[in-house]
Amino acid sequence: MAGEGVTISHWISCPVRHQDHFKKRDLGKFTEDHHLFALVGPAWAPLKVETGTGAEPARREDEDSGEPLFRIMLDVAQFKPEDILIQVFEGWLLIRGQHGVRMDEHGFVSRNFTRKYRLPDHQLQPGDLTAVLCHDGILVVESKERWWTASD
Amino acid sequence: MTDRTVPHAYPMSVNYEMSTPARIYDQNFAEALSPQDLMVPVLYHGYYIRPRITKQLDRGFSQVEIEDDWYRVQLDVCQFTPDEMSVRTVDNLLEVSGRHAQRIDQHGFVSREFTRTYILPVGVDPLLLQVSLSHDGILCVQAPRKVQDVEPKINRLKIKMDEKGEKSCSKVD
Numbered sequence: 204m205a206g207e208g209v210t211i212s213h214w215i216s217c218p219v220r221h222q223d224h225f226k227k228r229d230l231g232k233f234t235e236d237h238h239l240f241a242l243v244g245p246a247w248a249p250l251k252v253e254t255g256t257g258a259e260p261a262r263r264e265d266e267d268s269g270e271p272l273f274r275i276m277l278d279v280a281q282f283k284p285e286d287i288l289i290q291v292f293e294g295w296l297l298i299r300g301q302h303g304v305r306m307d308e309h310g311f312v313s314r315n316f317t318r319k320y321r322l323p324d325h326q327l328q329p330g331d332l333t334a335v336l337c338h339d340g341i342l343v344v345e346s347k348e349r350w351w352t353a354s355d
Numbered sequence: 356m357t358d359r360t361v362p363h364a365y366p367m368s369v370n371y372e373m374s375t376p377a378r379i380y381d382q383n384f385a386e387a388l389s390p391q392d393l394m395v396p397v398l399y400h401g402y403y404i405r406p407r408i409t410k411q412l413d414r415g416f417s418q419v420e421i422e423d424d425w426y427r428v429q430l431d432v433c434q435f436t437p438d439e440m441s442v443r444t445v446d447n448l449l450e451v452s453g454r455h456a457q458r459i460d461q462h463g464f465v466s467r468e469f470t471r472t473y474i475l476p477v478g479v480d481p482l483l484l485q486v487s488l489s490h491d492g493i494l495c496v497q498a499p500r501k502v503q504d505v506e507p508k509i510n511r512l513k514i515k516m517d518e519k520g521e522k523s524c525s526k527v528d
Contacts, residue, residue: 275462276388280381300385304470308379309417310448311472316385317457319464339404341388 269349273323273332280340281314289334289344294325296332296344375419383415383434384469387462419473426479426500433492434467440488442496444481449473449496478502 275296279287282300290297301315327346334344388407396403418429428449432440435453443450452470459465475481475498484498 274390276390276393278384278386278388281384304472308375309419309471310474312469314384314467314469316465316467318385318387318462319457321463338402341393341405 269351271345272348272350273327274343274345275320277318277342277344278340279336279342284336287336287342289329289332291322291327291329291332294322294327296320296322298342298344377420378416378418380412380416382417382431382471385465385467387460387465389462417471421476422500423502424500425497426476427495427497428473429496430471430494431492432488432494435492437488440494442484442486442494444475444484447475447479447481449475449481449484451494451496476500 277298279300282302286300286302288297288299288301290299296319298318298320299316302313304311304313331346331348332344333347334342336342388409392407392409393405394408396405414433415431416429417431418427420427420429428451430451432451432453435455439455440451440453442452450470450472452468454468455466457464457466478500479498481498484496487495489495
């Protein structure tokens with residue numbers, strides 16, 4: 204094929220298991236985006252404030268720049284996503300994790316736990332919350348509603 | 356079940372899959388975190404992990420030591436008090452279970468339950484097991500082990516010759 208140009212495919216710097224995800228998409232749009240595989244740590248927060256001073260209106264439009272009204276994090280590394288049940292009941296958030304007997308390096312193990320959190324708002328519905336189970340075993344449940352710091 | 360890649364935090368060594376490690380970690384479960392506990396993600400064996408400030412790396416372990424003359428299991432049960440633990444043996448299985456009712460911690464209410472079963476190796480008498488719990492929450496189960504007494508029982512089987520009759524392969528069809 205003489206008419207075709209040379210195609211250079213760029214390797215995205217991300218975990219190997221995500222590479223398939225990027226194959227058919229415009230690679231230029233994906234720089235190293237931490238939101239795709241892990242939540243940003245708290246050390247990124249001051250960094251964001253510095254860059255945001257010049258363009259505050261743009262920041263307001265960005266959904267991710269706000270802080271959720273409510274956020275809990277829980278280490279559920281021993282559980283699979285299907286083992287975890289999240290319920291909202293009369294102003295309480297219930298997280299249950301249960302796995303039956305399973306084999307590991309030292310024999311057999313089964314675990315279950317229940318955690319309850321008081322929600323800030325009684326009217327909060329299950330639809331107002333999002334839950335993410337990150338691959339490092341941390342479950343994050345947070346409200347979709349965001350707020351911005353008063354300094355803006 | 357759908358195909359899924361499960362990342363693991365253990366070093367990806369060739370030996371890991373083949374051998375049984377004497378000590379495994381991450382046995383404490385349902386630990387609540389606050390966003391301040393997480394540090395900036397770092398790349399570890401191709402996966403981003405978030406180091407935790409509060410994580411005690413040497414805790415939450417389960418350790419099994421099998422020697423010729425003694426046997427010892429250590430399990431970190433610091434999430435449970437001594438009266439919430441129970442240890443029993445069923446034949447050659449050692450069952451350690453813990454259960455605590457709803458209690459309050461700095462993040463909310465939590466209740467937990469677990470059962471862990473170890474397989475006692477040959478030569479360990481379940482009646483001789485001794486269980487102790489240290490002040491920092493490590494349960495230790497140990498017993499003497501006698502390997503010399505265990506003689507393999509050898510039974511030589513006789514092969515009966517069948518000279519007459521049909522061939523066995525002709526019966527199949």
